[in-house]
Amino acid sequence: MKPKWWQQSVFYQIYPRSFQDSNNDGIGDLNGISARLPYLAKLGIDAIWLSPVFASPNVDNGYDVSDYCAIMPEFGTMTEMENLIAAAKEVGIKIIIDLVVNHTSNEHPWFKKALAGDMHYKNYYIFRSDKNGLPNDLNSFFGGSAWEHVPETKEYYFHLFAKEQPDLNWENPAVRKEVWQIMNFWLEKGVGGFRLDVIELIGKIPDQKIIGDGPNLHPYLKEMYQEVLAGRDVVTIGETGGVTPLTAPLYTDPKRKELAMIFQFQHMALDEVPKTSKWNLKPLAVPELKTVLSRWQTELPKEAWNSLFWSNHDQPRILSRWGNADGYPTESSKMLAILLHMMKGTPFIYQGEELGMTNQKITQVSQLDDIESIHYYEAEKAKGTPVATILQAINTKGRDNARTPMQWNSNKNAGFTDENVTPWYPINSNFQAVNADNRLADDNSIFYTYQKLIQLRKKYPLIVWGDYQLLATAETIFAYTRSYKGETWLICANFSDQKQTISLPYHAKKTIIANYAHEYHKLNGLTLRPYETFVVALG
Numbered sequence: 001m002k003p004k005w006w007q008q009s010v011f012y013q014i015y016p017r018s019f020q021d022s023n024n025d026g027i028g029d030l031n032g033i034s035a036r037l038p039y040l041a042k043l044g045i046d047a048i049w050l051s052p053v054f055a056s057p058n059v060d061n062g063y064d065v066s067d068y069c070a071i072m073p074e075f076g077t078m079t080e081m082e083n084l085i086a087a088a089k090e091v092g093i094k095i096i097i098d099l100v101v102n103h104t105s106n107e108h109p110w111f112k113k114a115l116a117g118d119m120h121y122k123n124y125y126i127f128r129s130d131k132n133g134l135p136n137d138l139n140s141f142f143g144g145s146a147w148e149h150v151p152e153t154k155e156y157y158f159h160l161f162a163k164e165q166p167d168l169n170w171e172n173p174a175v176r177k178e179v180w181q182i183m184n185f186w187l188e189k190g191v192g193g194f195r196l197d198v199i200e201l202i203g204k205i206p207d208q209k210i211i212g213d214g215p216n217l218h219p220y221l222k223e224m225y226q227e228v229l230a231g232r233d234v235v236t237i238g239e240t241g242g243v244t245p246l247t248a249p250l251y252t253d254p255k256r257k258e259l260a261m262i263f264q265f266q267h268m269a270l271d272e273v274p275k276t277s278k279w280n281l282k283p284l285a286v287p288e289l290k291t292v293l294s295r296w297q298t299e300l301p302k303e304a305w306n307s308l309f310w311s312n313h314d315q316p317r318i319l320s321r322w323g324n325a326d327g328y329p330t331e332s333s334k335m336l337a338i339l340l341h342m343m344k345g346t347p348f349i350y351q352g353e354e355l356g357m358t359n360q361k362i363t364q365v366s367q368l369d370d371i372e373s374i375h376y377y378e379a380e381k382a383k384g385t386p387v388a389t390i391l392q393a394i395n396t397k398g399r400d401n402a403r404t405p406m407q408w409n410s411n412k413n414a415g416f417t418d419e420n421v422t423p424w425y426p427i428n429s430n431f432q433a434v435n436a437d438n439r440l441a442d443d444n445s446i447f448y449t450y451q452k453l454i455q456l457r458k459k460y461p462l463i464v465w466g467d468y469q470l471l472a473t474a475e476t477i478f479a480y481t482r483s484y485k486g487e488t489w490l491i492c493a494n495f496s497d498q499k500q501t502i503s504l505p506y507h508a509k510k511t512i513i514a515n516y517a518h519e520y521h522k523l524n525g526l527t528l529r530p531y532e533t534f535v536v537a538l539g
């Protein structure tokens with residue numbers, strides 16, 4: 001297969017509400033993003049995954065869409081969106097939009113008409129009679145039953161997320177046609193593709209309690225390809241929470257004509273007690289991380305394509321999570337960046353990751369914004385769990401951690417919005433130390449590590465295409481090689497806050513990148529400092 005642009009690209013995710021406010025209402029917006037394009041061009045990224053910017057009552061911050069072809073007024077206008085797409089193109093950046101079509105908002109006109117008894121639109125959603133009580137015991141991902149009662153019509157409707165996010169009935173061909181029209185509408189506006197929210201859920205059969213990976217999932221994706229994607233050089237990235245290296249090719253093998261790539265989440269579950277919930281915490285075991293990430297490097301068939309990420313708007317900040325934000329913020333954030341960006345797959349950087357932004361601790365329930373955390377809090381409180389325990393889980397894994405505004409400078413409100421405005425969500429209290437101005441002024445900052453990693457990916461096909469091999473090492477040494485056309489690179493990280501001596505019988509001929517100022521030659525018997533990480537060409 002001819003290489004695709006998105007296989008050789010680095011993506012950057014923007015959560016618009018928190019990126020840059022341009023009109024001083026305390027809410028990030030489209031013009032704010034346009035104004036920051038020079039910063040993104042300097043970083044060197046090729047494409048932006050824009051979290052939803054469509055009309056929405058914001059029960060789930062835009063992941064509940066009430067009009068897919070209109071811009072949320074708080075974020076701007078359709079003209080401003082067109083301007084953003086055009087201005088980004090000028091600097092070589094594509095805009096990828098977030099298509100949230102497993103469900104709509106309950107304020108979408110389709111759902112309002114359905115509730116009003118219009119049978120055409122009722123069949124856009126999943127309604128069931130209430131005559132035997134709850135249709136079944138399926139639960140929503142945000143807690144509680146997935147069935148919401150409508151006493152007026154003696155029915156329930158189905159929602160896998162909040163009750164304000166009713167699931168669409170994909171079995172109805174009219175629904176699918178609406179989605180293809182929405183996609184075509186945006187492609188004609190010049191977007192570079194789609195991130196497909198919870199796409200593995202569209203083949204569901206609620207009556208049989210089949211949710212992920214339903215029998216109709218792949219037929220629908222094939223239909224999407226034929227109706228929208230065929231003949232267009234666009235990217236599609238499926239959010240697939242349950243995907244494994246075995247099932248990934250079903251989505252991404254080009255011969256199957258479905259999606260370009262997927263987001264897998266197996267590594268994101270490694271600090272959860274297996275088979276419980278994201279809130280049930282356990283410490284990360286580095287050997288498990290090595291195993292899981294390496295499996296995606298070696299067990300994924302050549303024809304399939306994966307993405308690489310540490311963070312997004314649903315995950316806590318990676319530096320607080322698996323780095324060492326207090327003791328070694330610079331070293332450990334660089335370690336994480338190098339380890340991931342030297343792997344095969346398309347890297348995604350989440351806004352602020354390139355600055356070393358961290359989680360923001362809250363001490364009171366009133367500081368919560370995210371619907372998932374609020375539901376979790378209420379459910380645990382009802383069970384009698386102590387507040388301190390609940391807040392500890394939320395401070396560790398809650399989604400608000402990633403959603404604090406971007407830290408641009410050391411002024412009050414961090415340059416996100418005017419100093420006299422109250423931002424929609426508080427700025428992380430460390431903004432005076434952690435901000436873009438400081439990072440850009442320091443040649444040794446994490447920002448320039450990300451910039452260099454992006455440049456290296458463009459320069460060396462080895463990073464894009466090379467074979468991967470995990471090396472047998474001490475538990476908290478993460479070392480692997482990449483090999484391509486007779487050249488081999490070694491990537492080696494001390495994933496701990498202790499000194500460790502490595503015994504790798506290699507000689508380095510060239511240092512490519514490292515997080516301590518050091519040239520690497522003889523590697524056997526080398527003692528690595530905490531989080532020390534280097535990439536060398538072997539020879």
Ligand code: TEU
Pocket residue numbers: 060063064100141161197198241278313314315372399
């Ligand atoms: O997330 C999918 C999803 O399954 C989340 O509920 C995930 O389990 C959780 O965020 C992990 O903490 C997507 C979007 O990324 C998310 O922001 C939306 O809330 C969700 O879909 C519903 O649209």
Ligand code: CA
Pocket residue numbers: 021022023024025026027028029074
């Ligand atoms: Ca604004």
